[in-house]
Each structure stands twice: as structure tokens, then as C-alpha cells.
Amino acid sequence: GQNIDQPTEMTATEGAIVQINCTYQTSGFNGLFWYQQHAGEAPTFLSYNVLDGLEEKGRFSSFLSRSKGYSYLLLKELQMKDSASYLCAKVDSNYQLIWGAGTKLIIKP
Amino acid sequence: GAVVSQHPSWVICKSGTSVKIECRSLDFQATTMFWYRQFPKQSLMLMATSNEGSKATYEQGVEKDKFLINHASLTLSTLTVTSAHPEDSSFYICSARDAGKDYEQYFGPGTRLTVT
Numbered sequence: 001g002q003n004i005d006q007p008t009e010m011t012a013t014e015g016a017i018v019q020i021n022c023t024y025q026t027s028g029f030n031g032l033f034w035y036q037q038h039a040g041e042a043p044t045f046l047s048y049n050v051l052d053g054l055e056e057k058g059r060f061s062s063f064l065s066r067s068k069g070y071s072y073l074l075l076k077e078l079q080m081k082d083s084a085s086y087l088c089a090k091v092d093s094n095y096q097l098i099w100g101a102g103t104k105l106i107i108k109p
Numbered sequence: 110g111a112v113v114s115q116h117p118s119w120v121i122c123k124s125g126t127s128v129k130i131e132c133r134s135l136d137f138q139a140t141t142m143f144w145y146r147q148f149p150k151q152s153l154m155l156m157a158t159s160n161e162g163s164k165a166t167y168e169q170g171v172e173k174d175k176f177l178i179n180h181a182s183l184t185l186s187t188l189t190v191t192s193a194h195p196e197d198s199s200f201y202i203c204s205a206r207d208a209g210k211d212y213e214q215y216f217g218p219g220t221r222l223t224v225t
């Protein structure tokens with residue numbers, strides 16, 4: 001099956017920078033999404049990458065390397081409200097989303 | 110734009126009863142809708158994919174006779190949990206895809222089902 005791998009949990013300090021990595025199988029790739037999910041809520045869209053490189057959107061940036069099957073989400077100037085789970089999802093050859101298990105990010109003061 | 114609503118947001122029902130959850134795309138036409146289930150501290154699990162006017166495609170291990178999905182219009186899909194049991198208690202989330210938006214899925218707010 002398709003494996004989308006990302007760390008289970010990460011901890012960072014308010015005001016700092018954190019990078020959440022995601023690796024996936026390169027076959028049948030049609031893009032990669034990052035979603036944020038607060039506890040008890042539905043996921044919300046953060047970014048979509050289909051070409052190599054870094055896309056910056058405010059405090060959040062997302063990077064993609066198609067040849068390496070690798071993406072990361074970079075969060076700058078961390079705020080307490082950024083404490084959430086971050087889900088990486090690959091768009092497969094059937095244009096379905098294959099979800100990672102999510103990375104729980106804990107922000108400490 | 111791209112708002113998806115879900116109703117109800119939470120429901121408590123007795124074991125053996127059926128529960129219907131509605132998912133609506135409010136400002137776009139959703140040719141495809143997805144139903145997910147999420148247990149506490151776990152990731153999203155895709156249950157089924159529904160296309161307007163056709164039968165839903167269920168993921169392996171999901172009982173189609175227990176989880177009835179109807180996608181009768183381009184803005185409405187329903188999930189009916191039949192003969193619910195306590196193990197069906199979960200967070201059910203729908204999403205809708207606007208094909209003109211790079212395959213992004215727009216999520217509803219979710220429905221928390223508790224079966225007693």
C-alpha cells in the first residue's frame with residue numbers, strides 16, 4: 001500500500017520555527033496537501049504543492065521535492081494557537097487523497 | 110467561498126437505531142463527496158467516495174449495508190449509519206471536491222456520533 005510517513009509528535013517553543021517532514025512513494029503522484037486539524041474539529045487547508053520548490057504563505061511555507069518523495073511544512077513565529085495536528089496528504093494516480101497519520105504539534109510558552 | 114456544511118454537528122442515539130448525517134456544499138457544485146471517520150487521536154480514515162447520481166465506492170472493510178450513502182444532487186450527500194452500535198461512536202467528517210480547484214477537498218465541520 002501507499003505509505004505516507006510523518007512524525008507522530010513534535011514540540012516547539014512559542015516564537016520559534018518548526019519544520020514538519022512528510023515522505024511518500026513517488027509513483028502515481030499528482031500533488032501534495034497539508035492540512036491543519038485542531039482537536040475536535042475538521043481539517044482546514046494550508047497548502048497544495050504540485051511542482052518542486054518552496055511556496056510561502058505568511059507564517060507557513062511548504063516545500064516539495066518530487067524526485068525525493070519529500071515535503072515539509074515550515075511554521076515560523078510560532079503561536080500557541082498553532083498547537084494542532086498537521087496532516088500530509090498525497091494525491092494519487094486516481095486523484096484520491098492518501099492521508100498520513102498526522103503530526104501533533106505541541107507549542108510551549 | 111467553498112463552504113461545506115454538515116448536520117447534525119453532534120448526535121446521541123441508542124444502540125440499534127439509525128442516524129442520518131447530511132453533507133452540503135453551499136456555494137459550489139460537488140461532483141464528488143467523501144466520507145471519513147476519525148477515532149480519537151487517530152488520522153482520518155476514508156470510508157467511501159460518492160459521485161453524484163451513482164453508487165458510492167466503499168473502502169475495504171467498510172460495510173456498505175451498514176453505512177448507506179446517497180449522493181442525489183450536486184450539493185447534497187447523506188450518510189446513514191444503520192443499526193448503530195457503541196463501536197460506531199466516532200467523528201464523521203465529509204468533504205467535497207470542486208473539480209476546478211486542483212482536487213482540493215473542502216471539509217465539513219464534522220459530526221460527533223455517540224451511540225449508547
